[in-house]
Amino acid sequence: MTLLRQALYANVIFTALTALAALVFAAPLAEEFEVATWVMVAAGAGLLAWAALVWVFARRDPASRQEAWLVIAGDELWVIAVIVLLAAFPDALSDSGKLILAILTIVVAGLASAQLLGLRKLRDQDPIN
Secondary structure, three states, X not given: OOHHHHHHHHHHHHHHHHXXXXXXXXXXXXXXXXXXXXXXXXXXXXXXXXXXXXXHHHHOOOOOHHHHHHHHHHXXXXXXXXXXXXXXXXXOOOHHHHHHHXXXXXXXXXXXXXXXXXXXXXXXHOOOO
């Protein structure tokens, strides 16, 4: 299994687990984050849809570089959006909510980096594509 495929599957697992936690524990997490429950449910549903899309991409043989770039772009968009949220709206979340979101975002950035490294390894193995 290539590094790219491993990184994509790691993304699927992490995102799906995060989504399921947000959905199953929506009410207590919403209270902890100091947001409405529907926000947690919407985040969980969106993350579950993203995990499903990444899973479809990860299963392709061979892996599509364009789809991998889409996943990397989506992960980077998440990182940027969280940075903007935390900087522009410092009172939008509780302190523990900010910490949890920051930790999740660091993992997402790491996954994007692993996916990018996987793409580069593929390019080095097949420089024509």
